[in-house]
Amino acid sequence: KKEAVVSTQSTGVLYQFLNFAMIVSSALMLWKGLFVITHCESPIVVVLSGSMQPAYYRGDLLFLTNYKEPVRVGDVAVFRIKGTEYPHCTQSYKKYTKKTTGMSSF
Numbered sequence: 001k002k003e004a005v006v007s008t009q010s011t012g013v014l015y016q017f018l019n020f021a022m023i024v025s026s027a028l029m030l031w032k033g034l035f036v037i038t039h040c041e042s043p044i045v046v047v048l049s050g051s052m053q054p055a056y057y058r059g060d061l062l063f064l065t066n067y068k069e070p071v072r073v074g075d076v077a078v079f080r081i082k083g084t085e086y087p088h089c090t091q092s093y094k095k096y097t098k099k100t101t102g103m104s105s106f
Contacts, residue, residue: 040066042087045078052076052091062089 034043047060055074056062064078071077073095078087 038063038065040064042078045087045089047089048086052089055091056089 031043035041037043043064045062045064047056047058047062050058056076062076062078064076071092073092075092076089077092078089080087
């Protein structure tokens with residue numbers, strides 16, 4: 001009878017481990033799927049500061065894409081600075097155009 005109890009307990013532990021492994025692998029597949037669909041290294045980022053208020057608040061999640069579209073006022077740009085761990089987010093709020101070249105910047 002003791003052997004049956006031990007066998008049942010070890011089977012339960014094995015099922016818990018397999019369940020956890022399935023959850024982790026599903027999350028990884030979802031993340032990689034978002035990577036492929038959005039063409040973006042970090043398809044979801046968290047706003048870490050209040051610099052984009054009132055549009056986005058600290059703790060908000062931003063869903064990003066990296067399609068070849070022109071930048072518009074209000075778009076969010078995400079970039080990495082060498083030596084930093086986290087990507088930085090900023091929102092374009094004004095468009096500047098050089099009169100001499102016609103080049104636009106935000």
